[in-house]
Amino acid sequence: MKPKIAVFDFASCEGCELQIANLEEDILELIEHVDIVSFREVMKEHSDDYDIAFVEGSINRPADAERLREIRSNAKILIALGDCATTGCVNKLRNEWHESEALAEVYPGAKKLIKDNELFDIYPAKAINEVVDVDFYIRGCPVRKEQVLYYVKRFSYMPPSRNKDMDFGIILRDMEIDNRSVIKYNPRKCILCRRCVHICQDVMGVDALGVVEKGSEAIISTPQNIGFDANGCIRCGQCISTCPVGALGNRSPVETLAMEVKKRKLSIAVDSVALSAFVQKHNTLRLMKPELAERYAIAGLRHIGFQKVLQYDYYMALSAEKDNQSDTPVLASWCRAAQNYFRERELNTLKVNEGNSPWSLLLDEVSKSICLLSPCSAMKEVEDFNYVLTAANLLELFKQLECDLDFMDPAGAAYDGHTVGRGFRHPGVPGGGNNGFGIRRDLQEKLAQANLNRGPVHVYPCLAGCTNGGGTPPTIDEEVIQERITWLEELREV
Secondary structure, X not given: OOOEEEEEEOEOOOHHXXXXXXXXXXXXXXXXXXXXXXXXXXXXOOOOOOOEEEEEOEEOOHHHHHHHHHHHHHOOEEEEEOHHHHOOHHHHHHHHOOHHXXXXXXXXXXXXHHOOOHHHOOOOOEOHHHOOOOOEEEOOOOOOHHHHHHHHHHHHHOOOOOOHHHOOOXXXXXXXXXXXXXXXXXXXXXXXXXXXHHHHHHHOOOOOOEEEOOHHHOEEEOHXXXXXXXXXXXXXXXXXXXXXXXXXXXXXXXXXXXXXXXXXXXXXXXXXXXXXXXXXXXXXXXXXXXXXXXXXXXXXXXXXXXXXXXXXXXXXXXXXXXXXXXXXXXXXXXXXXXXXXXXXXXOOOOEEOHHHOHHHHHHHHOOOOEEEEOOOHHHHHOOOOXXXXXXXXXXXXXXXXXXXXXXXXXXXXXXXXXXXXXXOOOOOOOOOOOOOEEOOOOHHHHHHHHOOOOEEEOEEOOEEEEOOOOOOOOOOOHHHHHHHHHHHHHHHOO
């Protein structure tokens, strides 16, 4: 008689179950060995009569634990499927917070809904072996489908022996978040995948960070633990864009700004690239025509308390105009990260005129109480701004102040002061500037060639220009980046 298999899921993305579904033609081989009697992802039928249970996901509620114990009592063999089940994985990161704090973060303003509602009855996330005995562990995020097929075959023709020796837990590092630099690092979240190290050292050629210490003490840091900024970091934020677990990020000013925005007469300047990333993350605005979505955002900024909403692109255009008046090659003034690279490495190949920068021109005109919405992590170090927000910060700010943009009135919503005309190309978007190239190890050769020309030389530290700068929601996905570029082109009818 063929063994009967059931597949169950708890708190997870269900990617491991999809790997089983993705066996495709191999699934025919699988059903030659076993009968699948319960698998919510692919079939409607369900049976409590099974021999082997595959369980995906971590346990987050008392009701989940009770259901898992029932599954264990029915199964002769119970298999933890994937990292959420075997270790708790990303879900266990929530355990640093009290349950009430986690609920308040996810469901702000819903205290009455949460109270005494069994759906919100949670406790610290647990791997399934913290609740019941586990016979086998198939690790991976997601698991490899070939592994699943291997174990199924194994169960069908030979008595299994436990791989309990593979049961190891997550080591939570008792280390503080490194807030010394514009780029902050949370070693408790870091999985030491080294993507940030690769992009900083091998792709960017900046070498500001690396792996230090050994074994369980290993972290991402600098020699002598001096901090990223002190080790040549240019604050481009490309390490943030490539981090898969959010261990690297920007400082958030939202908590303080949310308390001040209605008390002080603050203005905000909006960079269109940051706005495109914000709109891309908003469920309603992303479906609108760009010009209408922009008006909704402006109306929302006024609603939460900003006295004036200015267009930062105008100062970008003014900066480019001033740079173009130079008779000798100069570093285009719009990119703070590129300026950091040249300044900190004492490269005198190109003149850096920060007085022509868009932030200097803006601050000369609006000298006080000004905030900036920017796609650039490096802009967070410009001290004359009261606050510098990323697109993610703006989403958080609207959420904290309980401002629903769907209910804003866009009629008449427009920028205060100067604006650019149609056809404006943002210099930080691919195709927006001339002589553009990234900061790489062959920089000197490119600079030598650029110096044959007059006017500004555009340098793009970030992989896709400002469209994936460290101040935008992190991504290196080309499709996401192209969506932002297309939105900007439609906004300006380029």
